[in-house]
Amino acid sequence: MALIITDECINCDVCEPECPNSAISEGEEIYEIDPALCTECVGHYDEPQCQQVCPVDCIPHDADNVESRDQLMEKYERIMAAQA
Incomplete structure (x- = not known):
């Protein structure tokens, strides 16, 4: 599932x-995460890097964008192929 940045x-x-x-x-008021690009760092790191560095813990999972680890890996592979 993608992540989301709260208010x-x-x-x-x-x-x-x-x-x-x-x-x-x-974004207009706060940072935003594009769910089409968020793989929770699958393919790059073991843990979502944004969650690791956030000092206020405002980056939870986005319940509106539920994806399995396999789906996140497929998204990662599509993103990498598009960048090649």
Whole structure:
């Protein structure tokens, strides 16, 4: 499942550069995660890097975008193929 940034975000700017898929971008008020690009770092790391660096723990799983680990790996492979 993709991740989501909640309104507890303090716009500290640490999550965006950590995302290997460039799924995080600055929104109107807080940072946002594009669910089409979020693989929870599957294919890159063992843990979602944005969650690891977030100082306020405002990046939970997005219940509206539920995906299995296999689906996340397939998405990762599609993203990598498109970048090649």
